[in-house]
Amino acid sequence: MYEKVTHDPIGWKNKRVGGTSLSAENLNKMDEDITKIATQLDNAYQDLSGKIEDTSMLVDTINGEVI
Structure with a gap:
C-alpha cells in the first residue's frame, strides 16, 4: 500500500x-x-511482481497454454 513519504531536508x-x-x-x-x-x-516491487505473474498467467490462459 502506498503511503506518501514526506521529507524535510536538513x-x-x-x-x-x-x-x-x-x-x-x-x-x-x-x-x-x-x-x-x-x-x-x-x-511496490512485490506488488508489481505479483501483477506481472498474474498477467503472464492470463496471457497463457488466453493462448490456451494453461500450465
Whole structure:
C-alpha cells in the first residue's frame, strides 16, 4: 500500500558558512526517511511482481497454454 513519504531536508552547510550539526538527531531523521522509502520500494516491487505473474498467467490462459 502506498503511503506518501514526506521529507524535510536538513539543509547541510559547510563549516565555513555556518555549519550543520552532524548529530544523532539529524542522522536518525535521515535513517527514518530512508527506511520508509526502502519499505515502500520493497512493497511496490512485490506488488508489481505479483501483477506481472498474474498477467503472464492470463496471457497463457488466453493462448490456451494453461500450465
